[in-house]
Amino acid sequence: MELKGEDWPTYLRDNHRVGATSESLGLPLSARWSIAAPTIPRSAWPGPDGRTMEGHRLRDRNTYDDAFHVAVVKGRLYFGSSVDDQMRCIDLETGKLLWTFLTEGPIRLAPTVFQERVYFGADDGLVYCVGAADGQLIWKLRPGSVDERLIGRDEMVSRW
Template sequence: MRRLDGNLTCLYSQKQFRYQRAHSAQKVAALFLSPDRALLLSIMFRSTLAFFLLCALCPAEVWPTYRHDNRRSGVSPSSLQLPLTEAWVHNGGPPQQAWTGPAKWDAYSSNEGLQSMRNFDPCYFTTAAHNLVYYGSSSDNALHCLDASTGEEQWQHFTNSSVRFPPTLVGEKAWFGSDDGYIYCADALTGKTLLKKQAAPSDRLIPSNGKLISPWPVRTGITIENGRAFFAASLLPWKTSYLWCIDAKTAEQAYLTEHQGVTLQGAILAGGDRLYIPQGRAAPITLNQNDGKKTGTIGQAGGTFCR
């Protein structure tokens, strides 16, 4: 066992992630349980090694968005009956991170020898509902849906570039973004496309780390709060970034705001009337949910997550 980011993890020598089932009548999709019994199933690949942050999913509890809720708590009230045993194995292939390893040189801020602060996609994070498990793949550019009891693939939804965050599940809809500059809404049970909306100002693609991406990829995932969907299309601080808010039922635009000198990448945190968005080494920014205007920053330094 190893401890990683405050959670106990299992170390394997194959590129696989595994589910385990508790010795009870309940069907539990899991591999390992964090100390706070959070429902956090993540698939982590490092070269030829696989790391897993694993917990259990009880039938009465869902895990509808990245780290469970819009405050990214990573905590569930569900509990387990131990010990756990392996139920099935799924091979998802190694992820292809947006930013690999520490930065040797930051030309924009003229800094050298910096550690990575954009490590938001080292693994395939998951969401779960309807006895199904979902994950976005940076390897094959698809959203995947698996049966939580058997591990059998139910459907795949392909995009034109990497999907770096799991979908946000609202009812029978699965919302997700892609590095191709679009957001998608799929039927959570069948994978049928319900919405494809361009978040980037153009559909142009450029080469990046062996992939083709939009100059304005959607790397924030989709945050659904009070019936509205929030997401950003952003990459480089010297290019305009775009923050979107649309109605989660009708997909009608509530607002679109432009921001200069920022790079909005990492999951959006929502709390009160504010949005909090990480942006690499720069301090996370805060914005008003109602109009998308910037209200300030958090501290002086950046990082992958808003805490």
């Protein structure tokens, strides 16, 4: 059985962040392809390194970037990496890498795909717009007033 799903163009599917769809899955599911990331995602902030408080192990406070967050539109999967600073586009039918776009900092959150464009931010302090079909830069914008960098996770990142 071949299933095609609704588009999921941004984090949790839409601007209301509902994180759900009205579609039903036909079971059983099976994997047609897989992607091996170069390494696991790298969180922006270091965790408590096994420390405890009152006998309880402290957990990470910020875990929003502990996975590669995706967007899916028109048979293509888009996701950024906090490991190698690249936005990727994958063909959902074949699992083939269609294009990558390199930034100067980690990409921690899901892109938004709208009208054949992919929008995303990176830890280099820039917001990017690239073509959904080819990953070519359309524009980039620095929302902060100046390019100020600091050390975060042993690399230079924007303070914005």
